[in-house]
Amino acid sequence: MTAVENVLIVGGGTAGSALAIPLARAGVSVDIAEIEPAPTALGSGITLQGNALRMLRDLGVWEQVSAVGFAFDSLGLRTPDGSLLAEIPDARTGGPDLPATLGMNRPGLAAILADAVRESGARTMLGVTVDALDDTGDTVRVTLSDGTAGAYDLVVGADGIRSKVRGLLGIDAAPEPTGMGIWRIHTRRPKEVERTDLVYGGPCFIAGYCPTSQDTMYAYLVERARPRDAVADADKPAHMRALAEGYGGAWDEIRADITDPDRINYTWFESLLVDRPWNRGRTVLIGDAAHACPPTLAQGAAQCLEDAAVLAELLLAADRLDQDLFDAFMDRRHERVKAVVEASVQLARWQLDHVEDADVPGLMGRIAAMVTERP
Known part of the structure; x- marks a missing residue:
C-alpha cells in the first residue's frame, strides 16, 4: 500500500508530468489541473544536462527524447x-551511457511527457x-476554478514560478530579478552548429546557441534587464539583430533569420528558493513553484525532474503520509537545489559586476560533481 491513494497535481508542466507518470503507473489515482486551455510550452528550446536525461530515462521516455533532440558532449x-x-x-552528469547535453524543442518535450501522462x-x-x-x-478539500470540488490525500503545487498554490499556502516567497534579460529565437540550424557555443563579451553578457534537432536551434543574447514592455513586438527583430551585430561566425546566418517577432521571446533572469519545508500539511510545492534559477547552469528542468522523481519514490515506498515523509523529501532536495540556485545566480552576478578573476570553472565543476550523484 502506498502513502496516498489519490493525488491532485496543480500544473501539467515538466515537474507535474514527471510526478504524475510514476504515481499513476503504480496505481495511484492522479488528477492534473492545468490552467492552459490547450497543451502549450513557452520558449523556443531547452538545454537538458545529463542528470535531466537520467530522470527522463527513468521515466521511460529517453528513446523518444533522443530521437527528436540533438545530443553533444562538449562546450x-x-x-x-x-x-x-x-x-x-x-x-x-547522467552517467557514461548518456550524452553530456541534449538540446530539443521545448514543445517537443512537453508533447512526449503529455503522451506518457495519458x-x-x-x-x-x-x-x-x-x-x-x-x-x-486526513485529506485536502479542493475547489477548482470551474466550480467543481474534490478531496485528495495529497495536493502538489507544480504550477510554476508564480505559483497560485504557493500563495494559497501563505508562503511569502516571490521570484527576484537578477538584473539580466535574455532574448531567444527559434531558428534554422547552420550546418556548423553541432553543440552549444558561448561568447562572453561583445555588446552582450552572453551570446550563445544550442542545436535542438537536425534542422533547428535556438539562439540567445543576454543583456542588462530592461522593462519587459520596453521594446514593442514589431521592433523585437530589429533590436535583437542590432545586439547580434557584434558577433560573427554562425551568428552571421542566425542574424539574417531574425525577422519574425513571433519567434522571439524576451524574459528576465529570475531566482526563487522557498525555505524548507515546502509543504503545509498535505500540500507540497515542487519544481519552479519551490525554486527557480537563471539558466546560467542549464539546471532548471533537471532540478524539476529530480524533485518529481524523489517525491514519487518516497510516496510509493511509504505506507502513510506524514511530516516525516516531507522532511525526508527536504533532506534529499533542499540543500542540493539551494546549491544550484545560488551558483546560477553567482554566475550572473559575476558578469554584472565585471569580476575578472571569478572562478567560473571551479564553480561549474563543483555543481557538475554534485548533480552527477543521484538525488
Whole structure:
C-alpha cells in the first residue's frame, strides 16, 4: 500500500508530468489541473544536462527524447568574431551511457511527457486551476476554478514560478530579478552548429546557441534587464539583430533569420528558493513553484525532474503520509537545489559586476560533481 491513494497535481508542466507518470503507473489515482486551455510550452528550446536525461530515462521516455533532440558532449567558447577559443569536454552528469547535453524543442518535450501522462492513466483537466484548499488533517478539500470540488490525500503545487498554490499556502516567497534579460529565437540550424557555443563579451553578457534537432536551434543574447514592455513586438527583430551585430561566425546566418517577432521571446533572469519545508500539511510545492534559477547552469528542468522523481519514490515506498515523509523529501532536495540556485545566480552576478578573476570553472565543476550523484 502506498502513502496516498489519490493525488491532485496543480500544473501539467515538466515537474507535474514527471510526478504524475510514476504515481499513476503504480496505481495511484492522479488528477492534473492545468490552467492552459490547450497543451502549450513557452520558449523556443531547452538545454537538458545529463542528470535531466537520467530522470527522463527513468521515466521511460529517453528513446523518444533522443530521437527528436540533438545530443553533444562538449562546450565551445568563442570570441565575438566567431573564432574558437576552447573546446571543453562537458561533464556526463547522467552517467557514461548518456550524452553530456541534449538540446530539443521545448514543445517537443512537453508533447512526449503529455503522451506518457495519458498512457499512465492520469487524468488531465485543461483550463482549470485551484481556487481554494482546505486541509482537514486526513485529506485536502479542493475547489477548482470551474466550480467543481474534490478531496485528495495529497495536493502538489507544480504550477510554476508564480505559483497560485504557493500563495494559497501563505508562503511569502516571490521570484527576484537578477538584473539580466535574455532574448531567444527559434531558428534554422547552420550546418556548423553541432553543440552549444558561448561568447562572453561583445555588446552582450552572453551570446550563445544550442542545436535542438537536425534542422533547428535556438539562439540567445543576454543583456542588462530592461522593462519587459520596453521594446514593442514589431521592433523585437530589429533590436535583437542590432545586439547580434557584434558577433560573427554562425551568428552571421542566425542574424539574417531574425525577422519574425513571433519567434522571439524576451524574459528576465529570475531566482526563487522557498525555505524548507515546502509543504503545509498535505500540500507540497515542487519544481519552479519551490525554486527557480537563471539558466546560467542549464539546471532548471533537471532540478524539476529530480524533485518529481524523489517525491514519487518516497510516496510509493511509504505506507502513510506524514511530516516525516516531507522532511525526508527536504533532506534529499533542499540543500542540493539551494546549491544550484545560488551558483546560477553567482554566475550572473559575476558578469554584472565585471569580476575578472571569478572562478567560473571551479564553480561549474563543483555543481557538475554534485548533480552527477543521484538525488
